[in-house]
Amino acid sequence: QVLWNTQLRDTSRIPSNFSRQERMATIEALKGAIQIPTVSFSHEKSNTTALAEFGEYIQRVFPTVFHTSFIKHEVVGNYSHLFTVQGSDPSLQPYLLLAHIDVVPAPEEGWEVPPFSGQERDGFIYGRGTLDNKNSVMAILQALELLLLRNYTPQRSFFIALGHDEEISGTDGAQKISALLQSRGVRLAFAVDEGSFVVDNFLPSLKKPIAIIAVSEKGAMDLMLRVNMTPGHSSAPPKETTISILSAAINQLQQNPMPNMFGRGQVKTMLQQLAGEFSSPINIVLRNLWLFQPFVSRFLEKNPITNAMIRTTVAPTVFQAGIKVNVIPPVAQAIINFRIHPAQTVHEVLELTKNIVADDRVQFHVLRAFDPSPVSPTDDQALGYQLLRHTIHAVFPEVSVVAPGTCIGNTDSRHYLNLTRGIYLFNPVLLKPADFRIHGVNERISVQAYETQVKFIFEFIQNADMELVGMPDSPHQHDL
Numbered sequence: 001q002v003l004w005n006t007q008l009r010d011t012s013r014i015p016s017n018f019s020r021q022e023r024m025a026t027i028e029a030l031k032g033a034i035q036i037p038t039v040s041f042s043h044e045k046s047n048t049t050a051l052a053e054f055g056e057y058i059q060r061v062f063p064t065v066f067h068t069s070f071i072k073h074e075v076v077g078n079y080s081h082l083f084t085v086q087g088s089d090p091s092l093q094p095y096l097l098l099a100h101i102d103v104v105p106a107p108e109e110g111w112e113v114p115p116f117s118g119q120e121r122d123g124f125i126y127g128r129g130t131l132d133n134k135n136s137v138m139a140i141l142q143a144l145e146l147l148l149l150r151n152y153t154p155q156r157s158f159f160i161a162l163g164h165d166e167e168i169s170g171t172d173g174a175q176k177i178s179a180l181l182q183s184r185g186v187r188l189a190f191a192v193d194e195g196s197f198v199v200d201n202f203l204p205s206l207k208k209p210i211a212i213i214a215v216s217e218k219g220a221m222d223l224m225l226r227v228n229m230t231p232g233h234s235s236a237p238p239k240e241t242t243i244s245i246l247s248a249a250i251n252q253l254q255q256n257p258m259p260n261m262f263g264r265g266q267v268k269t270m271l272q273q274l275a276g277e278f279s280s281p282i283n284i285v286l287r288n289l290w291l292f293q294p295f296v297s298r299f300l301e302k303n304p305i306t307n308a309m310i311r312t313t314v315a316p317t318v319f320q321a322g323i324k325v326n327v328i329p330p331v332a333q334a335i336i337n338f339r340i341h342p343a344q345t346v347h348e349v350l351e352l353t354k355n356i357v358a359d360d361r362v363q364f365h366v367l368r369a370f371d372p373s374p375v376s377p378t379d380d381q382a383l384g385y386q387l388l389r390h391t392i393h394a395v396f397p398e399v400s401v402v403a404p405g406t407c408i409g410n411t412d413s414r415h416y417l418n419l420t421r422g423i424y425l426f427n428p429v430l431l432k433p434a435d436f437r438i439h440g441v442n443e444r445i446s447v448q449a450y451e452t453q454v455k456f457i458f459e460f461i462q463n464a465d466m467e468l469v470g471m472p473d474s475p476h477q478h479d480l
């Protein structure tokens with residue numbers, strides 16, 4: 001177990017108490033950020049005017065961050081931002097806080113308030129980006145601004161990287177920032193990005209909120225399936241057409257899911273650590289997975305999120321076919337989006353897919369693919385994990401267990417694997433099932449949850465300066 005020196009090395013700790021005026025300004029700042037429609041539609045199309053405006057906005061809202069001598073600000077890839085916060089102790093390895101300023105599109109249908117209005121209703125701020133991921137962008141800068149206003153000077157250096165194209169790959173933002181840091185010889189102690197939450201009532205039998213820190217993220221593959229045929233007159237159709245052959249292939253994939261990998265990823269460890277949080281008899285079941293593993297793994301398949309944690313998922317997302325009502329279509333093609341379980345590879349999933357489809361008339365074209373990310377350490381020596389765990393317990397006293405998990409989506413963080421093997425995906429936001437609206441309609445964050453996120457980062461930055469007894473870079477180890 002890591003021991004924490006209860007005192008900061010040389011300065012006294014700054015309490016995370018904010019005045020009413022500061023809290024109001026914090027909320028207004030987030031609302032203003034939501035009002036700038038920084039939408040990434042595709043590689044060819046993003047709202048560059050909004051991305052540029054967002055750069056000006058953060059300069060206006062966080063003047064101290066931009067005018068502090070030990071903070072360097074750089075624009076990378078035209079719209080992404082890199083902040084280098086120089087700490088006073090060069091013996092401490094720096095870390096990285098990540099977030100992204102772009103958002104997915106939000107057509108107005110189904111929204112209770114316009115998606116880029118940032119309106120507040122019943123204690124919630126609504127809008128595209130309130131959870132994914134302007135909350136993090138703004139909370140990181142807000143926490144730093146508040147610390148600087150209290151004359152905080154960090155001991156451990158850190159970087160803040162705000163990507164502008166995460167929702168379309170991160171190749172212009174995160175990838176370029178990562179290359180820049182690498183060219184400067186930077187090695188990171190760890191990085192923290194979006195990708196998991198504190199969840200409350202996620203499963204009915206869970207008694208208290210739990211915090212899941214994702215320590216690995218799934219791989220991905222966009223696979224195009226295509227069928228070609230000679231076109232003909234629809235009045236004399238052949239028994240099978242390009243559309244029926246392609247549909248049958250997709251149906252085969254839906255009827256034959258990828259194997260259940262429970263026991264070969266983070267989920268088993270996560271459930272074992274959470275066992276005591278469940279009421280009886282589930283706690284007994286989880287303490288005896290040697291016996292109940294088959295039952296538990298089948299149970300997890302029933303919920304789309306837990307199902308995504310235990311297997312490679314297969315989602316047909318694009319289907320194109322047909323040119324005219326009376327012409328047998330010459331081509332039918334579909335894109336299938338796979339999210340690859342950490343215990344599998346792109347190659348394995350592609351082979352499995354070909355075997356499941358088992359039809360030579362279907363061609364396979366891999367459009368984009370990457371393997372799952374390696375599992376980051378969670379042991380006593382894992383500074384990033386331990387700092388998050390410690391800060392979670394301090395800021396969310398209602399959370400009794402912090403457990404490692406797998407991120408079912410992808411984040412900018414994978415572009416930083418060249419700088420560190422300690423990548424942790426965790427958004428310090430408490431979510432109830434009704435608030436899982438990422439990429440959906442009526443995305444929202446409660447005012448309280450956002451204020452807590454700012455408080456969390458305010459505490460986390462200070463904790464990163466705290467003396468961790470037994471950590472490799474503790475300069476005071478010889479005193480012990």
Ligand SMILES: CCCCCCCCCCCCCCCCCC(=O)N[C@@H](Cc1ccccc1)C(=O)O
Pocket residue numbers: 132166167168169194195196197199202203212220305405407408409410411438
């Ligand atoms: C026993 C109970 C445990 C419950 C734990 C519940 C935690 C659930 C957290 C789920 C959060 C999912 C957050 C995913 C973040 C993904 C961010 C994102 O949308 N990224 C895009 C990136 C992308 C990828 C490919 C092309 C374009 C963009 C994504 O689609 O993954």
Ligand SMILES: [Zn+2]
Pocket residue numbers: 100132133166194
């Ligand atoms: Zn995101």
Ligand SMILES: [Zn+2]
Pocket residue numbers: 104132167439
């Ligand atoms: Zn997203």
